[in-house]
Amino acid sequence: MNFRIQPRSIAFRLIVAVLAVELLSAILVVVLSFSYERHIHFRAFDIVLHGRADSVLGAVQDANDPADNVMLDQADLHLPPEDVYAVWDEHGRLLGRSSNWQDTNDWQGVAPGLPAHPWGDFSQSKVNGRRYRILRVQGSRTVDPGEHGGGKLHQVTILYGSPTSHVWHAIRGAVEFYAAGSLFLLLVTGPLIAWLLHRGLLPLRQLAALASQVSVDAWQFSPPENARSTPELAPLTQALETVLKRLERSFQQQRAFVSDAAHELKTAVAVQKSSLQLLNMKRRSPQEYQAGLERCLADSLRLEELVAAMLALARAESSTHAEGPAPSADLAECIQQAITQLETFAALRNVHLLVHLAEEPGSFHAIAKDSSIGTPVLRGHGGVPSGSRATESPGDDSALAAEGMQGMENPFPQGLKPGPSHPSAGGAAEAAPFQHNESEHPLEIPVPMAPEDCALLLSNLLLNALQHSPPESTVELCLSVEPQTAVLVIQDHGDGIAPEALPHVFDRFYRGDPSRTRNTGGTGLGLAIAKALVNKAGGSIHLASQPGPNLPSQGTTVTVRLPIAG
Amino acid sequence: MRVLLVEDEVRLAENLAAALRDGPGFAVDWAEDGLTGDDLAGNACYDLIILDLMLPKLDGLSLLRRLRARRDKTPVLILTAKDGSGSIIQLLNAGADDYLAKPFDLGELIARAKALIRRGKGAAHPTLSLLGLEVNTLEQSVRRQGVLVDLSPTEYRILEYLIHRPRVIVSKQELLEHLYDYNWEHHSNVIEVHVSNLRKKLDAALPEADPIVETMRGRGYRLAAGLPPGLSSSGPDPTPPPTAEPGL
Numbered sequence: 001m002n003f004r005i006q007p008r009s010i011a012f013r014l015i016v017a018v019l020a021v022e023l024l025s026a027i028l029v030v031v032l033s034f035s036y037e038r039h040i041h042f043r044a045f046d047i048v049l050h051g052r053a054d055s056v057l058g059a060v061q062d063a064n065d066p067a068d069n070v071m072l073d074q075a076d077l078h079l080p081p082e083d084v085y086a087v088w089d090e091h092g093r094l095l096g097r098s099s100n101w102q103d104t105n106d107w108q109g110v111a112p113g114l115p116a117h118p119w120g121d122f123s124q125s126k127v128n129g130r131r132y133r134i135l136r137v138q139g140s141r142t143v144d145p146g147e148h149g150g151g152k153l154h155q156v157t158i159l160y161g162s163p164t165s166h167v168w169h170a171i172r173g174a175v176e177f178y179a180a181g182s183l184f185l186l187l188v189t190g191p192l193i194a195w196l197l198h199r200g201l202l203p204l205r206q207l208a209a210l211a212s213q214v215s216v217d218a219w220q221f222s223p224p225e226n227a228r229s230t231p232e233l234a235p236l237t238q239a240l241e242t243v244l245k246r247l248e249r250s251f252q253q254q255r256a257f258v259s260d261a262a263h264e265l266k267t268a269v270a271v272q273k274s275s276l277q278l279l280n281m282k283r284r285s286p287q288e289y290q291a292g293l294e295r296c297l298a299d300s301l302r303l304e305e306l307v308a309a310m311l312a313l314a315r316a317e318s319s320t321h322a323e324g325p326a327p328s329a330d331l332a333e334c335i336q337q338a339i340t341q342l343e344t345f346a347a348l349r350n351v352h353l354l355v356h357l358a359e360e361p362g363s364f365h366a367i368a369k370d371s372s373i374g375t376p377v378l379r380g381h382g383g384v385p386s387g388s389r390a391t392e393s394p395g396d397d398s399a400l401a402a403e404g405m406q407g408m409e410n411p412f413p414q415g416l417k418p419g420p421s422h423p424s425a426g427g428a429a430e431a432a433p434f435q436h437n438e439s440e441h442p443l444e445i446p447v448p449m450a451p452e453d454c455a456l457l458l459s460n461l462l463l464n465a466l467q468h469s470p471p472e473s474t475v476e477l478c479l480s481v482e483p484q485t486a487v488l489v490i491q492d493h494g495d496g497i498a499p500e501a502l503p504h505v506f507d508r509f510y511r512g513d514p515s516r517t518r519n520t521g522g523t524g525l526g527l528a529i530a531k532a533l534v535n536k537a538g539g540s541i542h543l544a545s546q547p548g549p550n551l552p553s554q555g556t557t558v559t560v561r562l563p564i565a566g
Numbered sequence: 567m568r569v570l571l572v573e574d575e576v577r578l579a580e581n582l583a584a585a586l587r588d589g590p591g592f593a594v595d596w597a598e599d600g601l602t603g604d605d606l607a608g609n610a611c612y613d614l615i616i617l618d619l620m621l622p623k624l625d626g627l628s629l630l631r632r633l634r635a636r637r638d639k640t641p642v643l644i645l646t647a648k649d650g651s652g653s654i655i656q657l658l659n660a661g662a663d664d665y666l667a668k669p670f671d672l673g674e675l676i677a678r679a680k681a682l683i684r685r686g687k688g689a690a691h692p693t694l695s696l697l698g699l700e701v702n703t704l705e706q707s708v709r710r711q712g713v714l715v716d717l718s719p720t721e722y723r724i725l726e727y728l729i730h731r732p733r734v735i736v737s738k739q740e741l742l743e744h745l746y747d748y749n750w751e752h753h754s755n756v757i758e759v760h761v762s763n764l765r766k767k768l769d770a771a772l773p774e775a776d777p778i779v780e781t782m783r784g785r786g787y788r789l790a791a792g793l794p795p796g797l798s799s800s801g802p803d804p805t806p807p808p809t810a811e812p813g814l
Contacts, residue, residue: 259648263648266668269669274669277585282588
């Protein structure tokens with residue numbers, strides 16, 4: 001057996017426990033056997049004493065004297081030499097005694113005439129310095145039973161004692177035998193149990209050895225079949241497998257991210273470096289230097305954007321929440337902020353932003369102040385009542401937008417045209433409707449996100465929609481409230497996303513159409529950040545797309561569901 | 567020389583194209599994705615292909631494999647942002663000639679591009695000499711018998727192309743294809759004017775010598791024709807034209 005058992009190991013503890021139990025049982029066996037043996041031996045001894053006492057009684061004979069007395073005839077008594085006896089008649093006359101019982105003090109209290117138990121009384125006494133067990137019995141002897149009057153009845157009292165040392169000797173021998181047997185068993189079973197335990201714990205050790213081989217570079221963990229089929233180990237094995245798989249996946253994701261990030265960063269740095277080197281290649285005019293420096297600045301802005309997006313993603317994906325109260329942001333307010341922030345961009349791209357806010361399905365709040373503007377709106381959203389009100393966010397600088405709008409086929413009633421400079425609006429809505437709305441502030445939808453996260457989520461989603469929208473199209477944002485859930489739908493009417501690209505849109509650095517998004521300066525992280533933020537808040541994000549040219553339903557719809565806090 | 571640049575990062579491509587045009591005076595065509603790059607490379611008029619690895623539609627490695635599967639011998643310089651020697655080995659084994667890791671040095675890129683073009687045409691040294699005619703591709707200067715000849719950029723590029731292929735008739739079409747990118751309107755008479763100017767300037771440097779650029783009527787141009795091959799000092803080995811160029 002070439003195994004070693006560490007102190008404090010499970011095997012060691014089990015062995016110690018089993019041996020302790022064995023030792024306890026050995027002690028019990030010894031105690032029980034002692035009492036049992038004592039009982040048995042003394043019963044036999046008592047019977048022997050009775051028999052010998054009866055022999056003594058048999059030696060009581062007619063004395064052949066006129067008074068019909070009895071006498072003890074010791075000639076025919078063959079008793080063990082160390083035994084002692086004494087016989088009295090009913091008058092207390094000593095009829096006889098064994099020669100080795102001299103000390104008359106031993107007889108005190110056993111005087112004849114005292115009533116005796118039918119089976120006799122036993123007592124312990126010391127005779128000649130040895131322990132004796134003494135039986136006191138009474139017997140009767142009739143002298144001349146054939147005579148007239150039935151003879152004469154004599155009551156005799158017999159004291160018979162025998163030393164107990166050999167009984168104790170026998171008992172000790174038996175107990176010693178049991179104790180030695182138990183000890184022998186203990187010595188034999190100890191190593192046997194150790195060996196059996198060692199074998200029995202083999203699956204556990206194998207599992208531990210396999211688990212210890214798992215490292216960052218080697219994720220292979222194939223538990224042995226016996227570990228999987230052992231009821232005690234199966235949960236552990238499963239847990240290990242699950243944890244390792246998850247860890248491996250997250251490690252792979254992390255690696256992929258680092259690799260992708262490195263690629264993006266290196267490319268961005270390469271752009272900047274090449275811009276500077278290109279500028280430095282030859283002597284150039286001040287105008288050329290000016291333009292080159294501006295390009296370099298734009299390049300570094302892009303790099304800055306990329307780094308900021310990476311950091312935002314890392315922050316959004318870290319599951320650890322900062323200490324302090326649970327974060328909460330007003331979704332409606334964040335939408336307003338995001339709209340304000342992106343108005344200029346939308347106007348520059350000549351894309352209209354349309355916002356519908358509904359506290360609950362069916363009851364939309366008027367956001368546009370002027371009811372003549374806001375009455376007949378909304379197409380395309382099922383479940384939105386036709387009488388609901390909506391608004392577009394007009395660009396600050398909507399001259400551009402207005403110019404573009406004149407030529408387009410207008411899906412909206414003329415009265416709805418946003419922007420102060422639109423001819424038909426005629427100044428009905430002079431300022432951004434949201435600013436009017438702020439005083440009323442009809443909606444407050446608290447969601448469990450930090451306000452800056454919420455703003456980032458909205459600006460990412462809106463920016464994405466705007467970037468993928470052709471000029472003259474509309475991006476619609478619809479917010480409705482279900483019980484406990486805020487539902488935010490952002491719809492654009494861009495080219496849509498190819499079905500094969502759809503599963504990857506939330507991947508980091510994934511670009512559905514790289515040439516386009518590169519041109520629009522996207523970092524490829526916007527949707528990944530959005531998803532991480534929504535996941536962190538316990539919500540869900542879903543993207544559906546209808547690619548294809550010139551379909552009315554063409555475009556991409558992002559649906560975000562966020563739990564309402566509080 | 568004409569270079570195909572396949573790179574999806576717009577700003578980087580702009581910078582590279584500008585540097586290649588400004589520096590060594592290459593004609594640069596730019597493809598934004600792998601499939602376009604593959605299409606353009608199919609024209610077989612490039613002296614070098616600069617290829618990014620991470621490309622939309624068709625990645626750089628696949629493009630390279632397609633290229634080599636077609637027995638296209640154009641030198642390929644890979645731009646990679648990937649780490650690890652494994653991918654580099656894979657690239658070189660797939661037929662790449664050289665690689666540069668991003669972010670690279672623009673000067674190094676240009677030097678490597680020149681070296682690859684030179685090697686692709688069988689020359690080892692950046693200074694090409696043929697019959698007392700010396701073309702320094704680094705300084706872009708030309709000397710005939712030690713006398714500096716002042717050439718316009720286009721004249722220099724024509725001469726640089728011709729000196730890589732001595733005693734081979736180079737058609738006007740071939741010259742056009744290798745000196746101008748696809749944004750250029752192909753007018754063969756532009757070439758004629760430039761070649762005529764080039765010949766005049768070279769001959770003016772050494773009036774008593776034979777004309778060094780010959781016009782083969784209806785077929786094209788030839789540098790140092792009729793001279794025995796042994797007379798070329800350190801010039802490139804005379805190699806037969808790889809493909810039959812369409813005659814004029």
